[in-house]
Amino acid sequence: MAAEGSNSIDALGQFQLHSALGAVGGSVNFTQSNLMMVVAGLGVMGLLWLGMKPRAMVPGRLQSAAEMGYETIMGMCTETIGGPKSRKYFPFVFTLFFFILFGNLLGVFPLFFTFTSHVMVTLALSLTVFLLVTFVGIKEHGLHWFTYFVPQGIPKALAPLMVTIEIISYLSRIISLSVRLFANMMAGHVMLEVFGSFIVMLGGLGLLGYFPAALSLGVNTMLIGFELLVATLQAYVFAILTCIYLHDAVHLH
Amino acid sequence: MSQDPGGSDPSFEDRLKAARSKQGLDAPPKPPVQDGLGGSAWGIGARVGVELVSALVVAVAIGYGLDRIFHTTPILTAVFVPLGGAAGVMNLWRLFAPKQSDRE
Numbered sequence: 555m556a557a558e559g560s561n562s563i564d565a566l567g568q569f570q571l572h573s574a575l576g577a578v579g580g581s582v583n584f585t586q587s588n589l590m591m592v593v594a595g596l597g598v599m600g601l602l603w604l605g606m607k608p609r610a611m612v613p614g615r616l617q618s619a620a621e622m623g624y625e626t627i628m629g630m631c632t633e634t635i636g637g638p639k640s641r642k643y644f645p646f647v648f649t650l651f652f653f654i655l656f657g658n659l660l661g662v663f664p665l666f667f668t669f670t671s672h673v674m675v676t677l678a679l680s681l682t683v684f685l686l687v688t689f690v691g692i693k694e695h696g697l698h699w700f701t702y703f704v705p706q707g708i709p710k711a712l713a714p715l716m717v718t719i720e721i722i723s724y725l726s727r728i729i730s731l732s733v734r735l736f737a738n739m740m741a742g743h744v745m746l747e748v749f750g751s752f753i754v755m756l757g758g759l760g761l762l763g764y765f766p767a768a769l770s771l772g773v774n775t776m777l778i779g780f781e782l783l784v785a786t787l788q789a790y791v792f793a794i795l796t797c798i799y800l801h802d803a804v805h806l807h
Numbered sequence: 808m809s810q811d812p813g814g815s816d817p818s819f820e821d822r823l824k825a826a827r828s829k830q831g832l833d834a835p836p837k838p839p840v841q842d843g844l845g846g847s848a849w850g851i852g853a854r855v856g857v858e859l860v861s862a863l864v865v866a867v868a869i870g871y872g873l874d875r876i877f878h879t880t881p882i883l884t885a886v887f888v889p890l891g892g893a894a895g896v897m898n899l900w901r902l903f904a905p906k907q908s909d910r911e
Contacts, residue, residue, distance in 0.1 A: 628829075629829070632828075632829060632830065641830070715890075718890055719890055719893050719894045719897060720894075720897075722862055722865050722866050722869065722887075722890060722891055722894035723862060723894040723895075723897050723898050723901075725865045725869075726858070726861040726862040726864070726865045726894060726895070726898060727861075728861075728865075729860075729861035729864050729865060730857045730858055730861035730862075730898070733857055733860075733861060734853070734854070734857050737853075737857070738853075787850075
């Protein structure tokens with residue numbers, strides 16, 4: 555990882571996949587990314603199960619966390635999607651939010667892998683959202699849903715142009731949704747790696763390097779805090795954009 | 808006196824209304840927030856970039872794919888690139904448009 559001894563910084567090596575769980579994992583190509591997904595899933599279930607186990611009237615810390623998560627996402631769903639049907643999509647948005655949140659947050663710990671820093675993972679997530687939104691739109695409105703691509707009140711002559719642009723704009727959601735999450739997570743971890751390498755390289759320089767090395771350590775400490783913010787914010791953004799897209803699908807125009 | 812046991816200020820009607828809108832039975836009192844996504848300058852800048860580029864990427868992919876199918880190599884890509892740019896600007900308009908003209 556950190557290029558000790560040599561003078562180059564290998565900032566992207568941390569994103570390399572390798573098989574986890576020994577020989578069994580290697581034979582089925584079970585990577586550390588998959589392992590972290592399983593850990594994130596178990597973590598979410600553990601939070602909800604252990605948190606809600608006491609069923610206390612006055613919740614403890616864990617129960618508060620679980621209840622706050624539930625209420626935040628429920629509020630997001632009912633406010634953003636709107637209408638009586640919004641509760642139907644709550645389980646999906648809740649799962650999505652907590653899976654991404656745990657994936658992002660687990661990546662901050664040393665030796666752990668951030669699976670959301672791979673565009674393939676985020677692309678799969680955003681494709682799921684995109685397909686669901688399209689499916690919901692067609693199910694709710696039938697063929698009438700295709701009028702979504704025709705803006706209201708435009709001249710007939712402009713319709714083909716506008717429909718093409720609308721379709722491109724609709725398809726671009728897949729890219730923008732996935733790239734936003736992936737780029738944020740990857741950029742954060744590259745910065746951490748770069749400043750982490752600075753500490754090692756400057757620290758090896760001797761007396762002259764100790765002060766800048768300490769400075770880099772300070773920057774890295776700040777970056778970890780920043781990374782926690784970004785991890786939560788990006789999970790929130792992903793969830794609320796899913797809600798906005800679902801709103802558009804449920805209420806045409 | 809006529810105070811609730813909870814001693815809370817809002818009347819029963821108010822609380823019922825709040826509860827109903829929270830459960831999605833009534834329409835929420837205010838229109839949904841369009842951009843509840845971190846209002847910092849960096850956040851907005853990043854969003855603008857991502858929206859513009861993603862529309863362009865999709866347009867180039869469509870143009871290039873259609874070119875490959877119809878063997879018209881540069882033409883359709885050239886047609887779709889400006890359309891992609893327009894779609895990107897439209898994405899931005901959706902983000903930052905005045906609220907009432909956009910939806911409903």
